[in-house]
Amino acid sequence: MKNTQFLLAARPEGEPKKTDWECVEVDVPAAQDGEVVVKVHYISLDPAMRGWMNEGKSYIEPVQIGAVMRAGAVGEVIESKTPDFSVGDHVYGHCGVQKYYVGSPKAVGFHKVDPNIAPLERYLGVLGMPGMTAYFGLLETGLPKEGETVVVSGAAGAVGGVVGQIAKIKGCRVVGIAGGADKCKYLVDELGFDDAIDYKGEDIHQGLKRTCAKGVDVYFDNVGGDILDAVLTRINMRARIVVCGAISQYNNTTAVKGPSNYLSLLINRARMEGIVVFDNAANYGKAAVEMAGWIAEGKLKAKEHIVEGIETFPETLMMLFKGENFGKLVIKV
Amino acid sequence: MKNTQFLLAARPEGEPKKTDWECVEVDVPAAQDGEVVVKVHYISLDPAMRGWMNEGKSYIEPVQIGAVMRAGAVGEVIESKTPDFSVGDHVYGHCGVQKYYVGSPKAVGFHKVDPNIAPLERYLGVLGMPGMTAYFGLLETGLPKEGETVVVSGAAGAVGGVVGQIAKIKGCRVVGIAGGADKCKYLVDELGFDDAIDYKGEDIHQGLKRTCAKGVDVYFDNVGGDILDAVLTRINMRARIVVCGAISQYNNTTAVKGPSNYLSLLINRARMEGIVVFDNAANYGKAAVEMAGWIAEGKLKAKEHIVEGIETFPETLMMLFKGENFGKLVIKV
Numbered sequence: 330m331k332n333t334q335f336l337l338a339a340r341p342e343g344e345p346k347k348t349d350w351e352c353v354e355v356d357v358p359a360a361q362d363g364e365v366v367v368k369v370h371y372i373s374l375d376p377a378m379r380g381w382m383n384e385g386k387s388y389i390e391p392v393q394i395g396a397v398m399r400a401g402a403v404g405e406v407i408e409s410k411t412p413d414f415s416v417g418d419h420v421y422g423h424c425g426v427q428k429y430y431v432g433s434p435k436a437v438g439f440h441k442v443d444p445n446i447a448p449l450e451r452y453l454g455v456l457g458m459p460g461m462t463a464y465f466g467l468l469e470t471g472l473p474k475e476g477e478t479v480v481v482s483g484a485a486g487a488v489g490g491v492v493g494q495i496a497k498i499k500g501c502r503v504v505g506i507a508g509g510a511d512k513c514k515y516l517v518d519e520l521g522f523d524d525a526i527d528y529k530g531e532d533i534h535q536g537l538k539r540t541c542a543k544g545v546d547v548y549f550d551n552v553g554g555d556i557l558d559a560v561l562t563r564i565n566m567r568a569r570i571v572v573c574g575a576i577s578q579y580n581n582t583t584a585v586k587g588p589s590n591y592l593s594l595l596i597n598r599a600r601m602e603g604i605v606v607f608d609n610a611a612n613y614g615k616a617a618v619e620m621a622g623w624i625a626e627g628k629l630k631a632k633e634h635i636v637e638g639i640e641t642f643p644e645t646l647m648m649l650f651k652g653e654n655f656g657k658l659v660i661k662v
Numbered sequence: 663m664k665n666t667q668f669l670l671a672a673r674p675e676g677e678p679k680k681t682d683w684e685c686v687e688v689d690v691p692a693a694q695d696g697e698v699v700v701k702v703h704y705i706s707l708d709p710a711m712r713g714w715m716n717e718g719k720s721y722i723e724p725v726q727i728g729a730v731m732r733a734g735a736v737g738e739v740i741e742s743k744t745p746d747f748s749v750g751d752h753v754y755g756h757c758g759v760q761k762y763y764v765g766s767p768k769a770v771g772f773h774k775v776d777p778n779i780a781p782l783e784r785y786l787g788v789l790g791m792p793g794m795t796a797y798f799g800l801l802e803t804g805l806p807k808e809g810e811t812v813v814v815s816g817a818a819g820a821v822g823g824v825v826g827q828i829a830k831i832k833g834c835r836v837v838g839i840a841g842g843a844d845k846c847k848y849l850v851d852e853l854g855f856d857d858a859i860d861y862k863g864e865d866i867h868q869g870l871k872r873t874c875a876k877g878v879d880v881y882f883d884n885v886g887g888d889i890l891d892a893v894l895t896r897i898n899m900r901a902r903i904v905v906c907g908a909i910s911q912y913n914n915t916t917a918v919k920g921p922s923n924y925l926s927l928l929i930n931r932a933r934m935e936g937i938v939v940f941d942n943a944a945n946y947g948k949a950a951v952e953m954a955g956w957i958a959e960g961k962l963k964a965k966e967h968i969v970e971g972i973e974t975f976p977e978t979l980m981m982l983f984k985g986e987n988f989g990k991l992v993i994k995v
Contacts, residue, residue, distance in 0.1 A: 388929045558920070572928045587891070587920030595905045595936030596721050603928030 330357040335426040335642050337392045341382055343582040344650065347643050349382070350398070357429045359408070365439075366408035367420060367430040372639065372660040373401035373453040374646050375487070376551070379579040388605045397425040398642075401458055403442060403449045404430065419444050421452050426642055428662055446621070454657030455624070455631040456617065459487035462573060462606040463549075464616045467492050468499075469609075470602050471547040471571045475500035478541050480560060483551030484525065485512035486649075487657035488573060492549045493522050494629050501547070504540045506533070506556060508652040515655070520630060533559040547571070553578045554586050561590035568599040580650055632656030663690040668759040668975050670725045674715055676915040677983065680976050682715070683731070690762045692741070698772070699741035700753060700763040705972065705993040706734035706786040707979050708820070709884070712912040721938045730758040731975075734791055736775060736782045737763065752777050754785050759975055761995055779954070787990030788957070788964040789950065792820035795906060795939040796882075797949045800825050801832075802942075803935050804880040804904045808833035811874050813893060816884030817858065818845035819982075820990035821906060825882045826855050827962050834880070837873045839866070839889060841985040848988070853963060866892040880904070886911045887919050894923035901932040913983055965989030 338351040402424035422439035424430035442452040479496040483489040484505025496503045505516040505525045513525035526536030544565035553575025578585045623629035634656045636645045648654045671684040735757035739747045755772035757763035775785040812829040816822040817838025829836045838849040838858045846858035859869030877898035886908025911918045956962035967987045969978045981987045
């Protein structure tokens with residue numbers, strides 16, 4: 330049985346290029362004691378992966394040169410030498426960008442998922458890390474109150490769409506920022522956002538003025554750069570800015586653009602705070618129950634953007650940075 | 663009786679120039695009903711004054727062109743047409759840059775101060791707004807815990823010196839950043855800081871590495887710019903950055919330098935939060951009692967930098983931006 334793996338061949342400067350990857354075919358070894366073999370069905374593509382390719386201190390170890398690229402994935406156990414998992418179990422974990430994961434379940438954080446409750450790919454989106462990121466980031470750091478205005482960037486992405494819907498559930502006015510009229514229409518018509526700003530079609534300052542007459546109380550930032558700076562000029566007293574990501578800056582070859590308007594935090598006694606979803610691992614279960622309830626009630630919708638074929642990985646990853654994905658981006662292996 | 667007043671003649675571009683001020687001599691009018699006449703003894707010079715000279719939304723109204731420049735001051739009531747204040751009372755309030763204030767006590771927030779407890783100028787420093795800024799900013803936003811490392815910039819200034827001393831009282835390791843070997847020696851030898859970084863004599867990155875081996879838990883920022891960016895590279899998990907000011911940026915003619923390393927907030931789940939002292943007005947009394955206790959015990963020391971003569975105002979103000987003051991900068995009228 331042959332495995333296809335994408336190895337990190339070089340640390341990218343700026344945008345990851347094809348030559349930063351090496352695609353190899355190797356035999357799938359048998360599981361050793363304590364190990365499993367998992368056939369990967371869906372691989373998650375996330376902006377955070379760009380950071381994992383860099384050297385240096387971060388919230389997680391960088392991927393080593395020559396190692397299989399780290400990625401969340403869902404798959405099926407096809408061989409098991411541990412009592413914790415049985416053949417036929419479906420699991421989520423950091424399987425990496427490959428067709429088969431062989432190794433310890435613990436090393437990649439496997440936990441079981443149930444394909445009878447939701448399609449497998451959903452465990453990479455609203456029922457997975459992006460959903461958890463949205464849930465904890467918004468509720469525990471954004472602290473939205475009923476009647477407040479919540480703005481979210483990357484709103485048609487995996488995290489942003491969930492942030493906006495949860496903010497609606499909590500009684501907020503919700504404005505999404507996304508690139509393209511179709512995405513904005515989707516936010517309002519399908520996800521129930523109150524309004525949306527197409528940053529590719531409208532000046533962002535003008536858009537914020539148009540949609541946030543009462544200012545911004547919570548800003549959930551997935552993009553950084555000019556959009557963060559623009560929102561900083563519209564925040565209200567004691568606003569909360571959740572720093573979840575900065576996809577506009579991840580491929581910079583020059584320094585990250587710091588928010589020039591950060592002194593608005595002073596004027597408005599506001600706060601900017603970073604989040605990393607893994608900190609909430611102990612409470613994922615509770616969150617999943619609540620979100621499953623919202624899904625069942627039709628209050629929380631999910632959308633995956635599925636691209637077929639692991640061989641598309643280098644190009645598919647770039648869709649994230651070009652803003653080409655529409656919903657949670659996954660590769661069907 | 664003649665009054666000398668400094669009026670704002672023009673909104674400065676960059677550093678305030680002499681021509682941005684108009685110095686006028688006018689007669690001191692008699693007090694009307696409800697008004698007082700106060701002879702100003704000491705005028706406070708604060709970095710925040712630079713912001714008050716700009717047009718546009720801030721936490722306080724800009725000073726209007728042609729108006730007396732706003733400034734905190736202490737003085738003595740020499741005429742009173744209100745039962746709230748008597749001739750001979752000493753008061754603190756926003757008297758402005760002038761020899762006599764004539765008007766309503768309420769309009770400038772007068773409250774009585776006692777020259778028998780402390781010299782009058784001290785009510786502009788450790789017993790005044792800078793002291794309150796340090797107290798509430800550090801304790802309520804910085805949230806220092808015993809054993810943590812607290813770094814403060816502008817450490818030899820009116821706010822910074824108090825921040826560091828309170829952090830010591832709370833059992834923290836305290837590192838001050840200041841410009842010049844004499845200031846750094848003063849921080850360690852006189853104020854009891856654990857260490858100091860002379861940013862004019864030592865690379866700031868190197869200095870932080872040298873003095874903060876265990877990283878930075880609380881950073882109280884008075885300066886912004888490159889120093890903020892450097893500290894961001896050294897913060898610990900769940901660090902708190904108190905944004906009190908950004909004196910390095912106030913005279914910019916180009917955009918403020920945003921902190922390029924702000925994504926360190928994400929990596930470290932850290933927080934950056936702005937403060938404005940006026941929000942704590944209801945609790946000034948309680949803070950003053952506690953700080954007076956520390957002063958009595960010798961745990962909290964004060965230093966004023968007194969310049970004589972109101973006519974020196976334009977040049978004296980610039981000392982703040984050149985880092986030439988050593989302790990709380992005041993003009994003795």
